[in-house]
Amino acid sequence: MVRHPNAGAVLVIGLGCENNQVAAFRETLGDIDPERVHFMNCQQQDDEIEAGIEHLHQLYNVMRNDKREPGKLSELKFGLECGGSDGLSGITANRCWGVSLTT
Incomplete structure (x- = not known):
């Protein structure tokens, strides 16, 4: 889903103790747009809710002017x-x- 062309922006969230670590997952994605794809590890945040909201605000500001394009x-x-x-x-x-x- 991270690389899906219809995803205007993505926030990948990990707890920090799961088997599929965010850092390892990030490496599998290859070249991504860091303005549109953010990563957050909850255990590295003082307040994960506040940090998540801040990420979402940043992502929204990047994609809010995106326009749909007609297609066949x-x-x-x-x-x-x-x-x-x-x-x-x-x-x-x-x-x-x-x-x-x-x-």
Whole structure:
């Protein structure tokens, strides 16, 4: 989601004691726009709520003037994953996606 083109800005939050550390996750992302993607480790903050709000204000100020651009529906691409949730997703979800994408 961090690199998704429709995400105007992203705040990645970690507690600091989880297996997937924010710093390690950040390294996997490669080149990102630091004005639009912020990272916060809660255990490194005196007040994580206040710090999070400050990050969100900064991100909002960067993206608040972004404009939507018209595009063709025929150029829209979907990425699907089968079986990610349970054994029935391939039976139920794929049929729904198939019908919606062909109509």
